[in-house]
Amino acid sequence: MADWGPVVVAVLLFVLLSPGLLFQLPGKGRVVEFVNMQTSGISILVHAVLFFALLTIFLIVVGVHIYTG
Template structure:
């Protein structure tokens, strides 16, 4: 039995939280921009912080596991 939760959660969060792909916090003209495909240093830092916090939430606090045989 192998636990696949960590790579699946990390990959999904990385895809969703890529700055400019789905949303960008902070945006260039607004606090949140959607689907603008542009990024900035501030947005990269905010998304990296969110990524780390959500990884800690799912893998440490909630102790999320997905076992595959």
């Protein structure tokens, strides 16, 4: 049996936390900007930290598992 939980969670978080897609934290002119499709180095760093934190929470604390087979 294959555990697809980590793969699904990582892909969903990667898509949702792409800087500029849904929101950008910090934005160019404001603290948070929505759907501007622009990014900066600090924004990439903030979104990477958010990705790692949420991925850790979902996989270790919550224990998301999706088994196939």
